[in-house]
């Protein structure tokens with residue numbers, strides 16, 4: 001897959017700009033605050049129908065304007081593909097693929113898969129289980145639409161069950177018939193989600209270990225373990241026994257929405273014992289594994305978006321990463337940013353055939 005061109009209108013700090021991209025590594029250079037990340041975010045919109053940085057569409061319209069538009073031309077498996085996104089204040093976001101409007105935005109997820117690495121992604125390690133679930137859910141959803149449907153159904157039912165628990169206001173004499181209706185719908189959904197997550201992690205883990213070893217060769221052994229109460233014996237029983245707690249706390253305390261993934265380095269939690277460089281390395285390996293996994297599932301290469309990727313890595317790790325990224329057998333089109341132009345120009349000096357540089361200054365691109 002290749003993104004040939006991108007036209008931004010009133011998107012964040014871009015008033016009106018059109019840019020053509022090359023097939024290899026597109027390296028976007030510019031000082032802080034010039035719009036490098038915003039450009040990657042516009043590409044993320046085309047892939048995931050939303051910003052990776054600011055979930056409120058309205059705040060992505062240029063200050064003082066009323067709408068933004070992102071227009072693009074791709075080549076996907078030798079065929080042209082046009083994707084347009086338009087958002088006007090107070091109106092529904094419009095997404096068009098080859099001129100056809102998507103009825104539901106979720107229909108578009110997976111059409112042009114992408115993998116984005118942001119400096120803040122170490123939050124996947126540092127924050128609570130919700131952030132890890134969100135990451136893995138987004139990986140699975142990009143190739144399995146049925147999984148996305150299951151997730152949306154689970155969230156809808158949990159929302160209804162939780163608002164019923166809230167309206168019940170802690171009263172232990174709850175309407176059991178209604179609770180049973182929710183639970184009969186929820187329990188099979190929990191089981192299906194957990195089955196898919198279990199199968200996914202089995203496929204995903206070898207990609208992850210392989211990438212970690214390739215970039216960060218040495219003694220470090222990383223590990224990801226998926227944990228779910230739903231797989232425990234007698235889960236249904238303990239879920240039903242938990243009703244009293246649910247009534248008191250006015251929310252659903254057990255289920256697939258509480259799953260987690262344990263991240264370890266050399267058998268110890270990386271969150272507690274990993275250095276900043278090791279945590280960043282773990283995240284890069286995780287995201288490159290996402291890339292390999294999606295490529296295997298889809299049969300074509302996703303877009304790879306790398307924001308400030310070299311930060312916190314030592315020179316050895318950077319060198320191995322560059323060797324990997326410049327391997328055209330492994331990666332197709334890459335978009336990366338760097339605030340230190342000279343650094344990137346020096347790192348890639350022997351790879352003229354694979355790299356194009358773009359200078360960004362205040363929303364203008366050269």
Ligand SMILES: Nc1ncnc2c1ncn2[C@@H]1O[C@H](COP(=O)(O)OP(=O)(O)OP(=O)(O)O)[C@@H](O)[C@H]1O
Pocket residue numbers: 011012013014030031032033034035036037038039059060061062063337339
């Ligand atoms: N809705 C908006 N309208 C206009 N400008 C915006 C809007 N949202 C963000 N910006 C501006 O975009 C700029 C940030 O751009 P971006 O994050 O892409 O910078 P960057 O080049 O990646 O910087 P850094 O090197 O610091 O990461 C800021 O100057 C910010 O004020």
